[in-house]
Amino acid sequence: MPRFWIASLTLLLSLSSQSQPFITTSSSITRSFSSAQPELVVYSGFNFQFIPPYSNIVGMEVLIDVELSGQAEWQSIRLVKGTRLSGTGLSGKQVLNGLNTFGALTDLWGDTWSQAELNEQMGVAVSVKKTGAQSSVRIKKLTLKVFYQSTAQAMILTRFALEKTSTDAVNILFGTSTEENIKELWVERSLDGRHFEPLIRVEPKGRRNSFTDYAVTDTRPAMGRNYYRLKEVDTDGQSFYHEIRSVMVVKNGESFVAFASATDIKILLNSLKGRFTIRIFSADGRPVLQKECISGGMLQEQLPRPTRPGIYHVILSGEKIQLNRTLAIR
Numbered sequence: 001m002p003r004f005w006i007a008s009l010t011l012l013l014s015l016s017s018q019s020q021p022f023i024t025t026s027s028s029i030t031r032s033f034s035s036a037q038p039e040l041v042v043y044s045g046f047n048f049q050f051i052p053p054y055s056n057i058v059g060m061e062v063l064i065d066v067e068l069s070g071q072a073e074w075q076s077i078r079l080v081k082g083t084r085l086s087g088t089g090l091s092g093k094q095v096l097n098g099l100n101t102f103g104a105l106t107d108l109w110g111d112t113w114s115q116a117e118l119n120e121q122m123g124v125a126v127s128v129k130k131t132g133a134q135s136s137v138r139i140k141k142l143t144l145k146v147f148y149q150s151t152a153q154a155m156i157l158t159r160f161a162l163e164k165t166s167t168d169a170v171n172i173l174f175g176t177s178t179e180e181n182i183k184e185l186w187v188e189r190s191l192d193g194r195h196f197e198p199l200i201r202v203e204p205k206g207r208r209n210s211f212t213d214y215a216v217t218d219t220r221p222a223m224g225r226n227y228y229r230l231k232e233v234d235t236d237g238q239s240f241y242h243e244i245r246s247v248m249v250v251k252n253g254e255s256f257v258a259f260a261s262a263t264d265i266k267i268l269l270n271s272l273k274g275r276f277t278i279r280i281f282s283a284d285g286r287p288v289l290q291k292e293c294i295s296g297g298m299l300q301e302q303l304p305r306p307t308r309p310g311i312y313h314v315i316l317s318g319e320k321i322q323l324n325r326t327l328a329i330r
Contacts, residue, residue, distance in 0.1 A: 040076070040125060040126070040127045041125070041126050041127075041139075042080060042123050042124070042125045042126075043123055043124045043125075043126065043142045044080065044122070044123030044124075045123075046118070046122055046123065046144050047119070048115065048118040048119055048122075048146060049119060051115045051118065051146065051148055052115070052153075055115050055148040055149065056148060056149040057108070057112075057113040057114065057115070057118070057146060057147075057148050058105070058106055058108070058147050058148060058149055059103065059104055059105045059106045059107050059108060059146075059147040060079065060103050060107065060108065060109060060113075060144065060145065060146055060147070061101060061102065061103040061104060061105075061107075061144075061145040061147075062077060062079075062101070062102045062103055062124055062142065062143070062144055062145075063099055063100070063101050063102075063142070063143040063144075063145065064077075064099070064100045064101075064102075064126065064139055064141075064142050064143075065098065065099055065100075065139070065140045065141040065142075065143075066095055066096065066097060066098065066099075066100055066137060066138065066139055066140065067097065067137075067138040067140055068095055068096070068097035068135075068136070068137055068138075069097075069134075069135060069136045070130070070131075070132035070133075070134055070135025070136060071094070071095075071130070071131045071132040071135050072094075072095040072128055072129060072130045072131055072132070072135050072137045073093065073094050073095060073128070073129055073131055074093045074094075074095060074100070074126075074127070074128060075127035075128060075129045076125065076126070076127040077102045077124070077125070077126055077127075078109075078124070078125040079109050079111070079122070079123070079124060079125070080122060080123035080124065080125050081111065081113075081117060081122065082117075085125055086109065086110075086111045095128065095137060103145075105147050106147075113146075115240070115241070116239075116240075116241045118146065124142060124144055126139065126142070153178065154178075154179070154180050154181050154182055154232070154234050155176055155178060155179050155180070155182055155204075155206075155232050155240075156176060156177045156178040157174060157175070157176055157230065157242050157243070158175045158176060158177045158211070159173065159174055159175040159213075160172075160173075160174040160230060160242065160243055160245055161173045161174070161245065162228060162245050162246070162247040164247055164248075164249060165217075168221070168249060169217050169218060169219045169220075169221065170217065170218040170221045170226060170228075170247055170249065171215060171216075171217050172187050172200070172215070172216050172217070172218065172228055173213070173214070173215050174213075174214050174230060175211060175212060175213045175214065176206045176211070176212050176214075177209070177210070177211050178206070178207075178208050178209055178210070179204055179205075179206030179207060179208065179210075179212065180207075180208045181234055181235045181236070182204040182206075182232060182233070182234060182235070183204075183233045183234060183235045184201060184202070184203065184204065184233045185201070185202040185203075185204055185214075185230060185231065185232055185233070186198050186199070186200070186201055186202065186230070186231040186233070187199050187200040187202065187216055187218075187228060187229075187230060187231075188228065188229050188230075188231055189218065189221075189222075189226060189227065189228055190226075190227040190228075190229075191222055191224065191225070191226065191227070191261045191262070191266075192227070192261065192262075192263060193227040193244060193246065195262070196227070196229060198231075199218060199228075200216045200218070202214055202216060221247075221249045222249065222259075222261075223249060223250065223254075223257050223259050223266070223268065224248065224249065224250075224257070224259070224261075224266045224268055224300060225246050225247070225248050225249075225266075225300060226246060226247055226248075226249055227244055227245070227246045228244070228245050228246070228247075229241055229242060229243065229244045229245070230242040230243075248268075248298075248300070250268055250270045250298075254268075254270055255269065255270050255271055255272050255323070256268070256269060256270075256272065256316050256323040256325065257270070257325070258314040258325040258327060259327065260305060260327050260328070260329055261305075263305060264302045264303060264304060264305045265280070265302070265303040265304070265305055265306075265314070265327065266300065266301070266302055266303075267299075267300065267301040267302075267303060267314070267316075268299070268300050269293075269295045269298065269299040269300075269316075270297075270298060271297060271298075272295050272297070272299075272318070272321070273295055273296060273297050274294070274295065274318050274319060275292070275293075275294050275318065275319070276292070276293050276294075276295060276316055276317060276318045277290065277291070277292055277293075277316070277317045277318075278290070278291045278292075278293060278301065278303070278314065278315070278316055279314070279315045279317070280303070280306070280312055280313070280314050280315075281312065281313045281315070282306075282308075282310060282311075282312055282313075283310055283311040283312070283313070288306055288312065289303060289304065291303065305329065306329050308329070309329050309330055310328075310329055311326060311327070311328055311329075312326070312327045312328075312329060313325070313326055313327075314326075314327060
């Protein structure tokens, strides 16, 4: 029997000796369709981190558990890749009361997938049309199953660790036990754990069945939580992403930090304890946002980023403290 991995305990199937290992993950969001017109719902938040980076994705199945009264039909079942609907969809099929299955062990829905793409805004788009006047359709659970084959690893990562230094830098330490046909390595950084950018190129120096250690330094990390991952580029042009690590960076002596990222405003409290109020004002004094928080000494808050460019004032108020920071939103 081949090995298999299960990320969700909601589904467990027996595999024949010809089947591929598979992994499943479910969305438990329920949705009732009440309109006679087709409605589109996107299920996301699937987690396929447990699929090995060196894997060949060979097929996908979507299993939808439905509570049906009357009649209805599937207008469209599509996979979501990034911000677009991916590949071919399935439609015109009658909705069944109970489990509805789409796709198969060797069906990639007209597209190709990598392990990294499965974890970056991957989802399932579902559209249902009621064909009976008194019909009702309720999706109770949607499960996405991925079939894959593990391939030989060109690099085996044995260690990936972060160390914050006294000078507010971050040391990135990693080690390998095998390297074969590696073109280059990249340390990438992100402020939200999803959108990564190249940071440091590392020249591979390891060999097959040989332990090798690496150490590089991010001398200018962003304030707040920094996320790092290792990207491997092989000589055949394929790229693989390894595990993600994160570290909190607060400059020595800074008790209150506010800065704008691409998606939000990050607030950091360092060595401050108690109940506080965070208020944001525009340059003309107009209130934009207010939030209450409790800090046990170290706290990070993420607040909505103002949509209008300009200068904003962030005020932190406590029982015996009031601090002010200025932000420029571009």
